[in-house]
Amino acid sequence: MWNTDLIGKSYPPFTAEVEKGRIAFFARAIGEDAEIYFDEAAAKQAGYRSIPAPLTFPYSIAMDARQSFLPLDDMAIDITRCVHGEQAFAYHGDICAGDIITGVQTITDMYEKKGGALKFIVTEIQLRNQDDVHVCDLRTVVVVRGG
């Protein structure tokens, strides 16, 4: 059930390795054709440490760790009632193949509109790499329809 006491809750950290093959698969799936996503030598030649993550790839790092489901599970909200309202990324450093990324998700806000017909869950995820460099922040707004 809807529970605004969850504002401020952080979930246990999750960790994932960024894999070359996964980036290539992701790039192919989105119709991206730049060599830097497929060929490490080309990526290095272009100035990257290794194959760089496409801009929205950090969302998949969090998705693999089921982060978007955790607040819904806490409140027994059916995912089919949910719509992705907003998504934001702030990039502080690059994420490349071979990096080990650790993330922590926090529920930062919850509010209602239209007399509770629409409910909003705002979560933020901070990502750090293996050197404890803060590389990316994700902010997600999920809209829940109906009581």
Next chain:
Amino acid sequence: MSVICVQWSWCVAGDRRIGKLREKTAMIEFDRISEGDSLSEVVKGPVDRVQLALFAGASGDHNPIHLDDEQAAAAGLPGIIVHDMLNMAFLGQLLSQWAGPARVRNFSNRFGAMAFPGDIITCRGLVTGKREEGSERLIDLEIEAINQNGETLLSGKASVAAN
């Protein structure tokens, strides 16, 4: 060759020769960019079911409303819909094809109309400002993705570091 590519949505993506090298050191010349300048459009699609299946696997979003018409109908949709984050990935390419992925500092959008298989998605960007923040010179952009009927799928903002 182009006929074969029509049948295999990943074929064009797999042909690396047509891609530009997105240099980390790409020159985005602050002084030569003005408010009101627009980025080269990126046109994607028509999005087909194979691409949605590939994106489900590649992104980790296995929600059946993107894959299975029956389950999409049960959720009150007219049929399967395109992943929001695939549309956002298209919009991301507008930025990365211009500046490379390493120069983007902020990238955000709201999700609007749903996209469906067969849709052609056009991504556009407009320079709305230039500013200095810390040691960096940033270009601010308004960005959007629209479908073939001119409906807004995504609208948002981005900031890109310039030279």
